[in-house]
Amino acid sequence: MKFISQRISGLMSDRDSLRRKIMASAALSTMVFVMQVMARIVSTIVLTRILTPEIFGVFAVVMTFIFVLEMFSDLGVRSLILTREGELDDGFLRSCWTAQILRGVLILLVCILLAFGISWGQGAEWFDPKSSYGDPTLPFAIAAIGGFSIISGFASPAKFVYEREMKFRQVSKETLIRVVMTTVITIGMAFWLRNIWALVLGNLAGAVIMATLSYAMFIGPAMRLSWSVDDFRVIIERGKWIIGHSALSAVTVMADRFVLGFAMSASSFGFYYIARQIVDIVETFLNTVHAQMGLQVFTELHKDGEEASLRRRYYRYRILFDSLAMFGAGTLMTFAPTLVGIIYDDRYADVAGMIQILSVGLILIGPRLLREAYSAQRRFREMTVLSLVSAATIWVGLFIAIWGFGSTTLALFVVALHRIPEVTALLVMGRREGWVSLLHEVRLMPLVLVGAAVGWGMAELWAAAT
Numbered sequence: 001m002k003f004i005s006q007r008i009s010g011l012m013s014d015r016d017s018l019r020r021k022i023m024a025s026a027a028l029s030t031m032v033f034v035m036q037v038m039a040r041i042v043s044t045i046v047l048t049r050i051l052t053p054e055i056f057g058v059f060a061v062v063m064t065f066i067f068v069l070e071m072f073s074d075l076g077v078r079s080l081i082l083t084r085e086g087e088l089d090d091g092f093l094r095s096c097w098t099a100q101i102l103r104g105v106l107i108l109l110v111c112i113l114l115a116f117g118i119s120w121g122q123g124a125e126w127f128d129p130k131s132s133y134g135d136p137t138l139p140f141a142i143a144a145i146g147g148f149s150i151i152s153g154f155a156s157p158a159k160f161v162y163e164r165e166m167k168f169r170q171v172s173k174e175t176l177i178r179v180v181m182t183t184v185i186t187i188g189m190a191f192w193l194r195n196i197w198a199l200v201l202g203n204l205a206g207a208v209i210m211a212t213l214s215y216a217m218f219i220g221p222a223m224r225l226s227w228s229v230d231d232f233r234v235i236i237e238r239g240k241w242i243i244g245h246s247a248l249s250a251v252t253v254m255a256d257r258f259v260l261g262f263a264m265s266a267s268s269f270g271f272y273y274i275a276r277q278i279v280d281i282v283e284t285f286l287n288t289v290h291a292q293m294g295l296q297v298f299t300e301l302h303k304d305g306e307e308a309s310l311r312r313r314y315y316r317y318r319i320l321f322d323s324l325a326m327f328g329a330g331t332l333m334t335f336a337p338t339l340v341g342i343i344y345d346d347r348y349a350d351v352a353g354m355i356q357i358l359s360v361g362l363i364l365i366g367p368r369l370l371r372e373a374y375s376a377q378r379r380f381r382e383m384t385v386l387s388l389v390s391a392a393t394i395w396v397g398l399f400i401a402i403w404g405f406g407s408t409t410l411a412l413f414v415v416a417l418h419r420i421p422e423v424t425a426l427l428v429m430g431r432r433e434g435w436v437s438l439l440h441e442v443r444l445m446p447l448v449l450v451g452a453a454v455g456w457g458m459a460e461l462w463a464a465a466t
Contacts, residue, residue, distance in 0.1 A: 032172045033285045039183040041343070044277070048344050050190045051198070053270035057132040057261075059199045060273035062141045064257035065114060066148060069107045071250030075099055075235055076242030081160040088161060090221035095231035096157045097223045104153030111146025115139040132266045141200050151207035158220025174217045182206035248387030252394055256415045259398040263408060268350070272412075275354035278339070282328035282362055286321050290369060314370075315440045322366035322444045330451025331458075332359035338459040354412060361416035363448065367423045367441060370430050382429065386422050394418035 048056075077096045081088065119139040121127060127134040162171055186202025193201075256276075261269055332339075336355040340348060371383060397414035401407055430436035 030285075030289070032175050033288055035176050036179050037281055037285075039179050040277070040281070043183045043187060044274070045343055046187050047190050047199075048274070048348060050194055051196075052267075053274075053347060054132075054135070054266040055196050055199070056270035056273050057264075057266035057268070058135045058138055058141065058196055060257055060269060061132045061138060061261050062145050062196075062200065063203075064254045064261070065111070065142050066107075066145045068250045068254050069110055069146075070149060071246040071253075072243065073103050073107060074243055074246035075103060076238055076246070077157060077235070078160045078163070079242060080235065080238050081157060082164045088164075091226055091228055092231050092234075093157050093161070093221060094223060094226035095228050095235065097154075098225050098227065099232070099235055100153040100155070100157070101150070101225075102153075104150035107149035108146035111149075112143050115143035118142065127262075130265045132261050132264075132269050135266060137196055141196055144200050145203065147204055148207045151204065151211055155211040155214040156218060156220050156223055158218035159214050161220060162218055170217055174213050177217075178206065178209050178213055181209050248384065248391050252387065252391040252418075255391070255394045255398060256411075259395075259402060260408065260411060263402045263411070268408075271348060271350045272354055274344075274348065275351045275358055278336075278351070278355050279332065279358040279362070282325065282332075283365060286324060286365055290321065311435055311437060314435060315437065318366050318369060318440075319444075321369060323447060325362045325365040326444050326447035327451040327454075329359045329362035330448040330453075331455035332356065332362075332451075333455065334452045335455030335459050338462050342462070357409070357412040358416050360413075361419065363445075364417075364419045364423050366444075367426055368419065370426050370435065386425060389425055390419060390422040393421050 077100060081093075081096065084092075116139070118133065122134060122136065122139070132138065159171065159174065162168075182202060182205060185205045186198060189198035189201050189205075192198070256272075260272055264272065333356050336359070337352040340352040340355070344351065371386060394414060397418055398411050401411035401414050427436050427438070427441065431438075
């Protein structure tokens with residue numbers, strides 16, 4: 001955390017108030033993330049010993065559907081509250097709350113329809129019985145998980161106001177409490193039920209906890225339904241761009257789950273789901289830090305107006321993200337087999353190879369932060385184009401890998417590297433704006449080799465000790 005504070009301290013030394021808030025955000029995000037990782041590790045160790053790989057494969061499909069529906073209906077309430085100019089009145093917050101609830105009802109109805117459709121498809125023998133889509137519990141789990149959206153829709157938007165005002169201490173406390181309580185409940189459910197319903201009910205419990213804490217921990221106006229035409233016009237006008245961007249992001253992020261869910265057996269897909277969770281630890285941490293302060297940082301940087309100053313501060317901001325991403329990629333490439341052997345039993349040995357391939361994609365995290373520069377300027381058209389490029393790359397790549405070459409290994413490389421065209425476009429666009437330096441883009445690449453050496457060393461030490 002001290003390193004993070006030092007890096008960001010140099011980013012905006014002439015804006016003390018903002019600097020202190022960003023330093024606090026980074027430190028708190030690091031602390032909360034460490035606790036989240038610990039909770040995830042404990043949860044993974046326990047759950048993989050209670051539940052079978054096939055259950056994780058089916059649950060991955062369930063979460064794919066709910067994630068896609070959430071993203072396709074994302075009105076960007078949080079983004080709207082964070083970036084709205086002027087004071088936020090209570091009526092506008094109530095309109096946002098109303099929009100969240102309506103969205104949750106819509107998602108629940110769609111989940112029920114999807115459940116009926118999948119059940120009918122299973123009866124018509126559309127799906128391989130060995131795949132996750134052929135599991136008879138899948139339709140019921142999808143219908144049930146729709147409750148997550150309607151429950152979370154009742155959460156107070158006051159939390160977003162705290163984020164807007166950079167009151168990250170309370171936000172971090174809420175996240176920590178929610179993660180710990182959800183983890184404990186999910187593990188308890190797994191010991192009791194020992195089937196997919198433990199994971200489904202654990203997620204629903206997490207939604208209840210989130211909604212409850214949003215009122216208990218964040219001071220805000222009393223919520224009630226509001227139908228202000230002016231407010232809804234603003235929400236819809238902004239939301240139409242955000243929905244497009246979020247939908248494309250969902251299509252990109254979940255393409256692997258959709259395609260590999262069909263192409264792999266339920267157990268192999270369960271291995272893939274777990275491998276993604278491990279690799280995502282690094283990416284989730286960096287995205288968590290960036291999500292809390294990235295938009296505010298780039299908004300402030302754009303106020304400077306001088307290209308050279310913006311570029312210099314931008315790369316100072318990038319050092320943390322590039323360093324951890326490069327080092328993490330190298331470490332996972334060499335330490336994955338040992339890590340899997342430590343955490344899981346022998347049934348999950350195939351997870352290691354998947355982690356090694358997927359970790360290559362971490363190298364592309366840093367350059368993608370430049371997307372936030374366009375978001376800060378509300379240039380949603382450019383963001384949509386970038387999302388289109390990424391979506392087309394992964395879908396075409398996966399179809400060629402699976403149905404052209406019949407190779408799931410090649411498909412894993414597609415998942416890891418599909419961001420290359422998007423990153424290339426970002427670098428070209430950023431160079432035209434005067435934001436990008438190609439030398440700065442590659443200067444930390446040697447950290448991949450450093451991470452690989454460290455990972456190899458840790459594996460050798462563990463082997464010697466055991």
